[in-house]
Amino acid sequence: DGGITQSPKYLFRKEGQNVTLSCEQNLNHDAMYWYRQDPGQGLRLIYYSQIVNDFQKGDIAEGYSVSREKKESFPLTVTSAQKNPTAFYLCASSVGTSVASLEQYFGPGTRLTVT
Amino acid sequence: GQQVMQIPQYQHVQEGEDFTTYCNSSTTLSNIQWYKQRPGGHPVFLIQLVKSGEVKKQKRLTFQFGEAKKNSSLHITATQTTDVGTYFCAGNQGGKLIFGQGTELSVKP
Numbered sequence: 274d275g276g277i278t279q280s281p282k283y284l285f286r287k288e289g290q291n292v293t294l295s296c297e298q299n300l301n302h303d304a305m306y307w308y309r310q311d312p313g314q315g316l317r318l319i320y321y322s323q324i325v326n327d328f329q330k331g332d333i334a335e336g337y338s339v340s341r342e343k344k345e346s347f348p349l350t351v352t353s354a355q356k357n358p359t360a361f362y363l364c365a366s367s368v369g370t371s372v373a374s375l376e377q378y379f380g381p382g383t384r385l386t387v388t
Numbered sequence: 389g390q391q392v393m394q395i396p397q398y399q400h401v402q403e404g405e406d407f408t409t410y411c412n413s414s415t416t417l418s419n420i421q422w423y424k425q426r427p428g429g430h431p432v433f434l435i436q437l438v439k440s441g442e443v444k445k446q447k448r449l450t451f452q453f454g455e456a457k458k459n460s461s462l463h464i465t466a467t468q469t470t471d472v473g474t475y476f477c478a479g480n481q482g483g484k485l486i487f488g489q490g491t492e493l494s495v496k497p
Contacts, residue, residue, distance in 0.1 A: 313489065314489055314490075315394070315476060315487035315488050316476070316487040317487070318484075363430060363431070365431075372483070372484075372485065373483050373484055373485040374419050374436075374438075374480055376421070376433040377421075377433060377485075378433070379430040379431045381429075382430050
């Protein structure tokens with residue numbers, strides 16, 4: 274089955290620790306994205322990548338880092354510099370590189386809680 | 389800043405009633421997408437509108453894109469309990485996809 278997988282579904286961390294969220298897709302999509310979702314708010318773009326070994330900051334990149342070493346993988350690291358890391362994190366992908374005019378396919382999400 | 393405003397934030401309806409959510413942008417959008425997120429789930433793409441004044445239908449759902457390409461609406465006729473969830477619009481502003489805050493729909497059987 275083709276799709277996007279994110280793991281784990283729930284993640285708990287202590288404040289001050291870095292944590293890496295996994296995102297893998299087997300759809301052969303060029304573009305991948307990371308969004309953050311908070312209650313009552315829309316999705317906010319953290320980072321996106323249109324091609325391997327290249328990525329761009331989104332609207333709220335501070336305190337986050339990414340890598341795109343393989344087409345199918347786009348891990349997100351939430352660093353200790355992120356002031357409010359507790360949130361629902363969604364990974365998405367789209368075919369082609371026109372990031373705003375193509376259907377995005379979302380993974381199931383990772384709910385991160387930092388205490 | 390770049391914003392897409394979506395109203396209402398919440399809508400509670402009786403099963404069988406109609407439902408509409410609206411999106412507004414201060415700038416012209418190249419295209420607009422609509423997504424549905426079920427409770428506890430992830431957003432799922434519904435449709436994309438590109439042309440000025442475009443209207444598209446999917447069964448009981450009707451999507452419209454305004455003539456000025458600054459607003460859009462989603463209308464559901466005769467809601468069912470399977471329609472519950474949060475509906476998001478996402479507008480293409482200068483090559484960036486900006487999501488609205490979403491409208492959470494609950495349907496009372």
